[in-house]
Amino acid sequence: MSDIILxxxxxxxQYRLGLIGTxxxxxxxxxxxxxxxxxxxxxxxxxxxxxxxxxxxSDYVWALQDINFELxxxxxxxxxxxNGAGKSTLLKILSRVTSPTTGEIKTKGRIxxxxxxxxxxxxxxxxxxxxxxxxxxxxxxKKEIRSKEDxxxxxxxxxxxxxxxxxxxSSGMRVRLAFAVAAHLEPDILVIDEVLAVGDAEFQKKAxxxxxDISSQEGRTVLFVSxxxxxxxxxxxxGILLENGEIKLRGNIDDVVDEYLKRDSEIxxxxxxxxxxxxxxxxxxxxxxxxxxxxxxxxxGEDLTFRIHFETSFINNVTLGYLLKDEMGVxxxxxxxxxxxxxxxxxxxxxxxxxxxxxxxxxxxxxxSLYFGNGTYDIDIVExxxxxxxxxxxxxxxxxxxxxxxxxxxxxNWNY
Amino acid sequence: xxxxxxxxxxxxxxxxxxxxxLNFKEIWRYRDLLLLFVKRDVVTLxxxxxxxxxxxxxxxxxxxxxxxLIFSNLAKIPAGGEGSLVPPFLFNLAGITLWSYxxxxxxxxxxxxxxxQNIFGKVYFPRVIMPMSVVVSNLVKFSIQIIxxxxxxxxxxxxxxxxxxxxxxxxxxxVLVIIMGLLGLGLGMIISSLxxxxxxxxxxxxxxxQLLMYASAVPYPLSYFKQELPKYAFLIxxxxxxxxxxxxxxxTLGEGQFSFFYLGYAAVxxxxxxxxxxxxxxxxxxTFIDTV
Numbered sequence: 127m128s129d130i131i132l133x134x135x136x137x138x139x140q141y142r143l144g145l146i147g148t149x150x151x152x153x154x155x156x157x158x159x160x161x162x163x164x165x166x167x168x169x170x171x172x173x174x175x176x177x178x179x180x181x182x183x184s185d186y187v188w189a190l191q192d193i194n195f196e197l198x199x200x201x202x203x204x205x206x207x208x209n210g211a212g213k214s215t216l217l218k219i220l221s222r223v224t225s226p227t228t229g230e231i232k233t234k235g236r237i238x239x240x241x242x243x244x245x246x247x248x249x250x251x252x253x254x255x256x257x258x259x260x261x262x263x264x265x266x267x268k269k270e271i272r273s274k275e276d277x278x279x280x281x282x283x284x285x286x287x288x289x290x291x292x293x294x295x296s297s298g299m300r301v302r303l304a305f306a307v308a309a310h311l312e313p314d315i316l317v318i319d320e321v322l323a324v325g326d327a328e329f330q331k332k333a334x335x336x337x338x339d340i341s342s343q344e345g346r347t348v349l350f351v352s353x354x355x356x357x358x359x360x361x362x363x364x365g366i367l368l369e370n371g372e373i374k375l376r377g378n379i380d381d382v383v384d385e386y387l388k389r390d391s392e393i394x395x396x397x398x399x400x401x402x403x404x405x406x407x408x409x410x411x412x413x414x415x416x417x418x419x420x421x422x423x424x425x426x427g428e429d430l431t432f433r434i435h436f437e438t439s440f441i442n443n444v445t446l447g448y449l450l451k452d453e454m455g456v457x458x459x460x461x462x463x464x465x466x467x468x469x470x471x472x473x474x475x476x477x478x479x480x481x482x483x484x485x486x487x488x489x490x491x492x493x494x495s496l497y498f499g500n501g502t503y504d505i506d507i508v509e510x511x512x513x514x515x516x517x518x519x520x521x522x523x524x525x526x527x528x529x530x531x532x533x534x535x536x537x538x539n540w541n542y
Numbered sequence: 543x544x545x546x547x548x549x550x551x552x553x554x555x556x557x558x559x560x561x562x563x564l565n566f567k568e569i570w571r572y573r574d575l576l577l578l579f580v581k582r583d584v585v586t587l588x589x590x591x592x593x594x595x596x597x598x599x600x601x602x603x604x605x606x607x608x609x610x611l612i613f614s615n616l617a618k619i620p621a622g623g624e625g626s627l628v629p630p631f632l633f634n635l636a637g638i639t640l641w642s643y644x645x646x647x648x649x650x651x652x653x654x655x656x657x658x659q660n661i662f663g664k665v666y667f668p669r670v671i672m673p674m675s676v677v678v679s680n681l682v683k684f685s686i687q688i689i690x691x692x693x694x695x696x697x698x699x700x701x702x703x704x705x706x707x708x709x710x711x712x713x714x715x716x717v718l719v720i721i722m723g724l725l726g727l728g729l730g731m732i733i734s735s736l737x738x739x740x741x742x743x744x745x746x747x748x749x750x751x752q753l754l755m756y757a758s759a760v761p762y763p764l765s766y767f768k769q770e771l772p773k774y775a776f777l778i779x780x781x782x783x784x785x786x787x788x789x790x791x792x793x794t795l796g797e798g799q800f801s802f803f804y805l806g807y808a809a810v811x812x813x814x815x816x817x818x819x820x821x822x823x824x825x826x827x828x829t830f831i832d833t834v
Binding site: 141142218219220221222223224225226229230231232233234235236237238239245246248250251255258259262263264265267268 | 550551552553554555556571572574575577578579581582585586589590660661662663664665666667828829831832
């Protein structure tokens with residue numbers, strides 16, 4: 127069995143920290159001087175592993191280090207890891223957006239990526255014109271697109287607007303159309319990065335269904351990256367666990383997911399947020415999160431408080447939201463201040479308490495994500511920042527619920 | 543695995559840079575994308591404007607009028623050699639039409655990386671498609687503008703009865719356009735590659751192009767410059783763009799410096815710039831997303 131369609135050998139990727147510009151020229155010249163004399167790049171040695179939360183000595187870090195793996199035809203490989211583990215970098219290299227610093231990837235098939243849907247949509251052009259443009263950007267020929275045009279329009283559910291400029295579309299429609307184009311790509315290897323998080327519930331179901339079709343029926347090879355362990359488990363057969371740019375574990379998807387959950391489960395009651403990696407582009411205003419519970423034990427059905435500390439100047443009209451996810455990365459509950467009609471003004475050195483009354487969660491591990499914004503745009507977002515464990519009450523004769531009974535705790539009365 | 547040591551890989555992603563790493567087969571496979579980009583550029587540029595594609599004509603027309611007023615009437619720069627019959631307006635329009643093709647190619651391609659970093663950061667396609675599409679869509683614009691030029695040409699010949707006629711070298715016109723395109727594309731690719739790391743060049747492009755026009759014999763004939771400022775004339779003469787503009791005016795208006803050697807010089811220069819641009823562009827496209 128050597129039906130290997132893709133082979134990655136010693137893939138490493140180095141990034142330079144700090145500002146590009148200052149000192150770049152001198153480093154470039156130094157590099158060039160070493161090259162002229164036939165010596166190794168002096169800056170390739172100095173890199174350190176990519177642990178974002180601690181300060182390193184070097185200006186260079188390795189986002190990926192010595193990644194080796196093979197992909198067989200028809201296999202669905204899940205890549206999992208914490209934020210900043212190197213997943214996106216690996217996908218970027220695979221989809222040829224950037225090239226590795228060392229190592230090489232050999233492939234027998236065309237790779238197409240769904241790093242983000244809707245790339246290259248032009249707002250002035252109609253939906254139909256954009257199908258062609260977007261399809262071509264993703265690597266389809268005009269002929270291929272034409273043969274699938276009806277199918278794509280049908281899948282997107284935008285028939286009525288198809289000859290209207292895309293700028294008049296709602297954001298949901300745009301996403302649907304974009305995903306429809308992408309889903310009808312026929313590359314040999316498909317690279318997907320969390321696109322499933324778009325659209326409404328109905329469309330998400332459709333999208334996941336399509337993904338499953340692609341991998342199971344059409345026998346397509348898929349590389350899938352997501353934080354949602356449930357969808358990773360349902361789609362993938364094999365998995366790779368990345369940590370700090372290195373492969374920590376590979377194998378059966380269930381084992382890899384279990385290992386990931388085990389590794390990730392540092393249950394804490396306090397977390398420093400100043401240096402926590404963020405995807406949001408605004409200022410980092412949240413400095414720490416604190417968990418307050420009776421006797422430092424979180425019990426199902428009892429009050430739980432998250433205390434968020436801020437370090438900021440005055441910001442008007444802000445809203446703070448939180449999202450709870452279960453172990454598998456599935457959202458359990460979310461709420462925000464705006465929803466409660468609170469117009470909050472952050473003061474310097476102030477904190478907000480989020481009090482979850484009579485916590486209706488069954489025993490298990492949950493994560494908190496925090497969203498801080500002004501209602502229209504995000505300022506500071508920290509995802510899966512803290513993990514907490516809910517326990518069953520002690521002074522009760524009620525037997526704790528089993529894991530498979532669900533996540534919601536309801537204080538049930540039996541009238542008989 | 544050992545049975546087939548030399549396996550057939552479709553392509554390899556690696557860090558190794560070959561000097562010219564152009565996959566023509568791949569570019570050919572993406573030809574539809576090139577055409578769709580051209581269509582996008584042409585169709586969307588004047589969407590929601592009243593005059594639409596007429597804007598293609600207004601730009602050279604107004605520029606030619608202003609040039610005629612300032613350079614020909616005010617500064618009394620002749621439109622050709624001694625005893626030239628060429629109307630100054632037509633002389634200026636000829637230079638502007640060809641010059642603006644170069645200018646649009648250069649400015650349109652010189653920001654390829656910075657302008658498209660969003661799309662380049664997400665999907666792969668041969669990056670060179672992007673600047674190529676700019677050059678092709680400018681060709682559409684140029685064709686419309688050359689029709690304007692022909693229109694005025696016919697007007698001056700038949701209505702004003704001026705005795706000018708194109709000569710047999712008119713067949714060289716496509717060559718001129720190609721060299722102009724190569725120059726614009728090559729230079730644009732060099733600039734766009736360098737701006738990914740060092741932004742200084744963007745500052746240079748906008749006003750540099752303006753200055754380059756005056757160094758390319760657009761609003762005056764080369765012969766006049768040689769006569770008035772013989773000391774610096776070599777600067778203008780060795781500029782390949784001057785060669786093309788002079789040749790263009792020679793083949794259409796019969797005024798200008800023309801020799802196959804001079805044109806050949808421009809062609810070699812254009813090809814060199816193009817290949818240097820291609821090499822630099824290719825080196826940049828692999829990792830520019832990390833430095834842009």
